Structure formats: structure tokens, C-alpha cells
Amino acid sequence: MIEIKNVHKSYGDLNILKGVDMSVEKGEVVSIIGPSGSGKSTLLQCINGLEGISDGNIYVDGTDVFSRTTNLNALRANIGIVFQQYNMFPHLSVLDNATLALKIVKKLKRKEAEEIAHAQLKKVGLADKAKMSPSQLSGGQQQRLAIARALAMQPRYMLFDEVTAALDPQLVREVLDTLLMLSQDGMTMVLVTHEIAFAREVSSRVAFFDAGKIAEIGPAKQVIDSPRHERTQQFLSHQVH
Amino acid sequence: MNSVPLFSGLQYSDATYLLAGAGHTLWLALWAIVLGTLLGFLMGWLRSVSRIGNAIIVVLVDVSRSIPLLIQLIVANAALAAFRYPLSPFACSAVVLTVYMASFCSEIYKGGFEAVPTNLQKAARSLGLSYLQAFASVSAPIMLRRTFASWIGIVLGVLKDTSLAAVIGYIELLRTSQIIVTRTQEPLLVLLIVGVFYFLLCYPIARLGAKVEKGLRQ
Numbered sequence: 001m002i003e004i005k006n007v008h009k010s011y012g013d014l015n016i017l018k019g020v021d022m023s024v025e026k027g028e029v030v031s032i033i034g035p036s037g038s039g040k041s042t043l044l045q046c047i048n049g050l051e052g053i054s055d056g057n058i059y060v061d062g063t064d065v066f067s068r069t070t071n072l073n074a075l076r077a078n079i080g081i082v083f084q085q086y087n088m089f090p091h092l093s094v095l096d097n098a099t100l101a102l103k104i105v106k107k108l109k110r111k112e113a114e115e116i117a118h119a120q121l122k123k124v125g126l127a128d129k130a131k132m133s134p135s136q137l138s139g140g141q142q143q144r145l146a147i148a149r150a151l152a153m154q155p156r157y158m159l160f161d162e163v164t165a166a167l168d169p170q171l172v173r174e175v176l177d178t179l180l181m182l183s184q185d186g187m188t189m190v191l192v193t194h195e196i197a198f199a200r201e202v203s204s205r206v207a208f209f210d211a212g213k214i215a216e217i218g219p220a221k222q223v224i225d226s227p228r229h230e231r232t233q234q235f236l237s238h239q240v241h
Numbered sequence: 242m243n244s245v246p247l248f249s250g251l252q253y254s255d256a257t258y259l260l261a262g263a264g265h266t267l268w269l270a271l272w273a274i275v276l277g278t279l280l281g282f283l284m285g286w287l288r289s290v291s292r293i294g295n296a297i298i299v300v301l302v303d304v305s306r307s308i309p310l311l312i313q314l315i316v317a318n319a320a321l322a323a324f325r326y327p328l329s330p331f332a333c334s335a336v337v338l339t340v341y342m343a344s345f346c347s348e349i350y351k352g353g354f355e356a357v358p359t360n361l362q363k364a365a366r367s368l369g370l371s372y373l374q375a376f377a378s379v380s381a382p383i384m385l386r387r388t389f390a391s392w393i394g395i396v397l398g399v400l401k402d403t404s405l406a407a408v409i410g411y412i413e414l415l416r417t418s419q420i421i422v423t424r425t426q427e428p429l430l431v432l433l434i435v436g437v438f439y440f441l442l443c444y445p446i447a448r449l450g451a452k453v454e455k456g457l458r459q
Binding site: 048050073074076077080081083085087089090091100101104105146149150153 | 358360361363364365366367368369370371374378379382383386
């Protein structure tokens with residue numbers, strides 16, 4: 001379970017997060033929607049400690065992410081994250097991208113690591129691309145590789161940070177289908193997304209983020225089809241479903 | 242009256258003498274390149290992560306890059322002797338050339354480290370790698386690949402610059418040829434042969450470098 005309690009974050013005078021409270025239960029899919037620059041991505045990267053916080057607490061399975069005694073590297077191995085920019089390691093093949101952390105963090109032997117990586121590549125439809133360089137893949141394929149790379153660590157949670165925002169429209173669906181498949185497998189996921197229709201389709205709950213706070217959170221269909229908060233209504237009225 | 246000839250022509254033994262000189266050149270270059278690259282890597286990394294580190298190291302780099310190597314060798318040799326800590330011509334040349342190589346390397350490595358997208362480091366950390374693990378398996382290999390062509394250029398430069406070590410008494414390839422010229426009075430032929438020697442040392446490195454770089458790009 002992920003618990004976010006009264007989280008604040010600021011850069012100098014600029015307040016990015018202004019007291020965020022939310023929790024994600026095991027097996028849940030929660031989407032965070034909202035205008036650009038409202039702090040959604042920052043919040044997501046706080047969950048695995050890639051971004052620091054100014055105040056508040058974040059707990060993952062009861063472990064305080066920002067406690068001095070927490071082993072962040074071990075924690076991160078359990079929380080996969082996929083970014084908007086695919087962030088493939090350009091000097092490694094597709095397969096080696098997926099095995100790197102298995103070999104270094106989990107200390108698996110090459111053969112074992114490759115077996116796991118092959119299985120994940122197959123799952124995202126990249127089984128035949130293992131020997132290629134990431135630069136030979138399309139944007140959609142690179143993003144699916146990023147998902148496979150994170151899944152190879154067999155994380156308990158997956159975070160997705162606007163993973164379709166940099167993709168051509170015709171490539172968006174293949175990535176969304178991969179996310180949908182993951183949710184059907186029961187993976188606990190937090191998505192920051194601008195794909196409102198997809199958020200409605202895949203999420204158990206949707207949070208509307210505005211100016212560093214959660215303005216509204218509730219069941220996906222309720223928040224998207226009949227939002228209660230004025231800012232949510234305004235935001236959604238400008239979106240094409 | 243028997244007269245001893247002042248000059249004599251080229252002999253077979255000159256070839257082995259030149260080969261030994263080439264060996265000394267290679268030996269000096271090898272030390273300067275290996276130590277200079279390691280030191281340059283460390284300096285480049287420090288310069289890319291620390292403003293203070295950069296401010297201190299950049300002074301050394303500017304001095305080393307701006308003063309002709311010939312002067313550096315003579316001054317270093319004289320200074321070490323003056324402070325009663327004389328080094329052999331080889332050791333003194335190796336130290337000066339190492340610092341010289343490190344200065345140039347630190348410049349390309351600093352730029353190289355800064356050019357590796359921070360997002361890649363972030364992606365590696367997000368998978369559970371520690372800073373050092375991410376550095377060793379992501380940042381450094383990407384940086385070294387991208388700067389490889391420039392590094393080969395520096396290596397070739399330093400290989401040829403070893404000839405300046407002659408000025409403090411290191412008998413390397415060029416100094417060997419000068420000794421032979423003094424005896425044979427045939428500078429053109431001897432220098433031509435030495436030129437071919439340098440070419441034979443540098444050309445394979447340049448070709449191999451180009452080949453490796455092509456491989457890295459693919």
C-alpha cells in the first residue's frame with residue numbers, strides 16, 4: 001500500500017506540492033489527471049524517492065520513503081517507474097537494457113537474468129527485438145521496452161509518468177494496451193496521464209490534481225463523468241474524450 | 242699516420258638502435274596515456290560534479306595546455322633537481338606528459354559527462370542501482386563511447402609529443418635518430434626512416450580507433 005500524507009514540496013519560493021494526501025491500495029489502479037505544471041509528475045517521482053519532499057510523509061508498505069534508515073535502492077527495486085521520455089540506455093541492446101538491473105541489483109547470473117528479460121519482452125511484444133539497439137525501435141516499442149525493463153525487476157508497484165505524451169497518436173494505443181494488460185494481471189499502478197478516456201477505462205479511482213493539491217478524488221467514472229469540483233468540470237470540459 | 246674517420250655510413254646496428262628508440266618512445270607514451278587517461282577521467286568527473294573542483298582543476302588544465310610542452314619539461318626537470326628531488330629523464334617526462342594528457346582528457350571527459358542526459362542516470366537509479374552502480378554501468382560507458390574519437394586524437398598527439406622528452410635527456414626515437422645523424426651526416430635519410438617509424442606507430446592506432454568508433458556507433 002502506498003500512503004501519501006500531507007506532502008509538501010517547494011523549490012525556493014515556488015510551491016509545487018501543497019499538502020497532498022492520498023493512498024493506493026494493493027491491486028488498485030489510480031490515475032492522476034490535471035493541467036500541466038500542477039505537480040502530478042513531481043508527486044509520482046516522490047513516491048520512489050527520485051524527488052525529495054519538503055514536508056510530510058510517504059509510506060510504501062509501511063516503509064517511510066524519506067527516513068534516513070530506509071534503503072532507497074532496495075525500495076526502488078520494488079517500485080517500477082516508466083517516464084515520458086523512454087530513457088533507454090543507448091549503449092546496451094534491448095535485452096541488456098532489461099537485464100542490467102537484474103544482474104547488478106538482484107545479482108542474478110546472466111542466463112537467469114536473460115530468461116526473465118525474455119519473458120518480459122515477450123509479454124510486451126518485443127520478443128524478436130532482443131538483439132537490436134533501442135535506437136532501432138519506434139517510440140511505442142521503446143516505451144514498451146521501458147515497461148518490460150521495469151517489470152523485469154518484478155516490482156510490487158508500477159508508476160507511469162505520462163508514458164504516452166511523447167508518442168505519435170498511432171503509437172499510443174499499443175502502449176495503452178500494454179498498461180491495460182498489466183492492470184488485468186492485478187498490478188498495482190499509479191498513472192499520471194492526459195488520456196482521460198483511458199483513465200476512465202483502466203482506473204479504479206481517478207484523482208484530479210490542481211495547483212499542487214488533489215482537488216477531487218473518487219471512482220473513475222464518477223470523477224470523469226460527473227465531476228463535483230468546479231475546476232475538474234472546467235478541466236474536463238476542455239478535454240476530448 | 243692512421244686517421245680515424247670522423248663520419249661513417251649507416252650500419253645494420255643502427256636499425257636495432259632505432260628500434261630500441263622506438264621502444265622507449267612507446268614505453269613513455271604507454272605510461273603517459275594510461276596514467277593520463279585515468280587521471281583525466283577522475284579530473285573530468287570532478288569538474289562535472291563540483292564547481293569548486295572545476296575551479297581548482299581548471300587552473301592546472303589552463304597552465305598545462307597553454308605553456309609549450311618543451312618549456313614544461315625543462316622547468317619540471319630543473320625544478321625537481323633544484324629541490325634536490327631529481328627524477329630520471331624517463332620519470333620526469335612521464336610525469337609531465339601524464340599531467341599534459343590528463344589536462345586534455347579532463348576537458349573532453351567533463352564535456353562528455355555533462356552531455357549524458359540526467360534522465361538516464363535517473364532511470365538507472367529508479368531500477369534500484371546505487372549512484373556508483375549507475376555511474377559505472379550507464380554514465381561512464383556512454384561518456385567514454387561518445388568521447389572515444391577525441392581521445393584517440395589526444396593519444397596520437399601525446400605519442401608524437403614524447404619526442405620532446407629528448408630535451409631533458411630521454412633517449413627516445415627522435416633523439417636516437419639525432420645521434421645517428423651526428424655520426425652519419427645524413428639527416429634526410431635518417432629522419433625519413435624515423436618519420437616512417439612514427440607513421441607505423443600512429444597509423445594503426447588511428448585506423449583501429451576509426452574502426453572501434455564505427456563499431457561503437459552501430
